[in-house]
Amino acid sequence: MAQSLRPPTRRPAAVQPATRRPDAGRPTSRRPVARPRPFRRWFAQTGWRHLVGVAVVVFAAFPLVYVFSASLNPGGTLITANTLFGNLSLQSYVDLFNRPQQPFAAWYVNTLFIGFSASAGSVMLGALAAYAFSRMRFTGRRFGLITILLVQMFPQLLAMVAIFLLMLSIGEIFPAIGLNSQIGLIMVYLGGALGVNTYLMYGFFNTIPVSIDEAARIDGAGHARIFFTIILPLVSPILAVVALLSLVATLSEFVIASVLLRDPDKQTLAVGLYQFISQETSQNWSIFAAGAVLAAIIPVALFLALQRYIVSGLVAGSVK
Template sequence: MSSSTHTPLSEIPARRPVTAGAWFRATGWRHLIGIVMVVFSVFPLLYVLSASLNPNGTLIGSNALFSRLGFDSYVALFQSSQQPYAAWFVNTLVIGLTTAVGTVLLGALAAYTFSRMRFTGRRFGLMSLLVVQIFPQLLAVVAIFLLLTTLGDIFPALGLDNQLALIMVYLGGALGVNTYLMYGFFNTVPPAIDEAAKIDGAGHARIFFTIILRLVAPILAVVGLLSFIATTNEFVIASVVLVSPEKQTLAVGLYQFVSQEFTSNWSVFAAGAVLAALPVMALFLFLQKYIVGGLTAGSVK
């Protein structure tokens, strides 16, 4: 027979009660930091939403959140003939989506070339892309203005006050950093996949469009989202290139509501900002599965 020993209950040490100080030192401070960050992030959004629903037309009157509610500012956005908000909204979507798609396609093609092909000047080209991004595109505003003025005399579609010219400027400014970002992600894809496809008779174009793009979908989603956000929020270059009110973007057009000293209407401006955030939210929710998939890829074999 096997004998078993039992520890008397009197010898089992009593569990020490958890005090508030011990809980705070262990995990409580994390909850406190999380609450502070949530408040820091959510409060500006609630303030702008409250200002858009406040018919007073001032930000000072919105200090008491949601004290007055009304949709007059949203109605006023689409009633002004001198400030065509609907046209600005459509222009922003067209320019933003076109720039995002073009940035993803051109950046992916360049990143695949640098990652998979070996040619003279490859390392110099990568370093040039990295060095060029040190200087912000804002420094080239004067050069962009003079360039588009000259091109407009030869090709009117690429001159000032043309949305196609603005899209080209955005594509040139974002191509370098996005190419370098995609290049690092393309290097994580095993070259054995390309070699197996070449044995089956596939060329570079078929490998790129049918195999590689599906494997690097997370980085494509991130680059597309960041490009769309940067394009919709850009103000300086868009204000220089686009002159006609009906061709302007939301960032430039909404500034007219608060640019005049005695006719500023912050409530209408806030309402326009709330509606302008909806496409970004919709695109983020649509691409969320690709972004999350990229973060968790490779965590489980």
Template sequence: MATTTVPAQRGPDVQQNRPSRKRWWGEVGWRYVVAAVAIVYAVWPIVYILSASLAERGTLTGSNRLFGEISPNNYASLADTYFWTWLGNTLFIATTTAVGTVLMGAAAAYAFSRFRFRGRRTGLIALLIVQMFPQLLAFVAIFLLLLVLGDVWPVLGLNSQVALIMVYLGGALGVNTFLMYGFFNTVPKELDEAAKIDGASHAQIYWTIILRLVVPILAVVALLSFISTFSDFLLAKLILQSESQWTLGVGLYGWVSDQLSANWGLFTAGAMIGAIPIVAIFLFLQRYIVSGLTAGSVKG
């Protein structure tokens, strides 16, 4: 008895299930193009500065060939300058300012968010108004104020890193407090009430519960404060007068301020090393920035 084999019916053609090339470019492909352009746009200046730092006679002109000359002399020459002193001063000022901004801003934001007291609304409005005026408008007032304070307390006068930190803290307190105030309001107050029932004080609630839930905004404020302080030039140039007290931005500017004797090789080498702390702190705080706020803290 002969058997007849019936060919199995094929399903829809695989090619029909696959998105066409035109559709892929329309939905996904263009994103790769935009990402590639953005990467090139961001990396090109870094590559150019790195090439100039490795050239013994590095310049920033268009005739400088990329990596046409590779020499570590510019990096080695930094040891003969105040560069490492400037970098240490900048790290100290930026770190102290970032920590102080986070602590002071978080405490003020917690008070405005959780407590009800006379003048609370007026204080919030004052913080909002203060943000409208840039700190740079107070140059003359800051200079005269520190000039007078220096006669009484030299540590708070001109050419003092402590005075510069105080100026940074005063300028950043308003905007950061208002920023964290909105974030503190998103933390459920039921957590505070539950902790009070268990006998926790306001200090225990603040340090052990609230601050742990608002780590993302604390990381953002610390990062922004550190970067703005690290890269600041105008206030540091105004207050710090002696070369040993300069920050990195003021010191690097001094190497290229005179066009006749501009040392772009040292400038670019110092700029490459100075960028490392910014990248490091961003990578360290990135996991806090992208993390959730109160995931799993409240049931129901």
């Protein structure tokens, strides 16, 4: 009786090996194949931008190529340089350094000394003034910022006569910083660039949280330690931008340098190169172009080295 109540036992069926389908493991859904856009639609959406970019590059690069071609033309005139790279010669570069009355090497060294000195001074003075306006609260702070902004609306050329008379009077007492002095020219450059650099750095300093200064002040740090060890590393992009802009402006400045510097051995490249084309009887555009090409090497190299700081430094300082 007990044996009849047991459920019948079933033998397990033989397990057969599973056969893998050829499409196993492949995604069931396939991405639709992107069809190429029609030419008219592509040109209306994207193509015209490429044409504009190519046109801008050609427009910007043609003067540079023309000047470089003129520097390799031994003719000495720009008329014979119409055919780009028609005549190739390095004689203009050789003659550039073999003129005792026009010492190009001395001009180059003077330009580097004045440019880097004015650039470093502008960065340091502008950073100190921007830190004071951004972090400190004192009487006349708002008036000082407005005054800096208003003074920059007037070009420095308007004060050319006043600068000449001032340097002439200072030279009678302190000849080292007076007229026909490179130190005096650097001081003039520092005074002219202090306002715009301060206002540019002031906007960037405001983006640095004040809590960093407060934490350092709790640890016992003063304003000088906070500025040199904490703030300056954080504002390195704007320092690079101001240094590059100040250097380019100093290298290309002509009017003030031509008025304050009289001796040929103390002049800069902008003033010295003008001598090659200023006289009607001895115009040599080939040597002038060769000097311009050599003078452009340092600004271009610095721009390529600091280009990653330029956009971030200018944009970050415009948003508070």
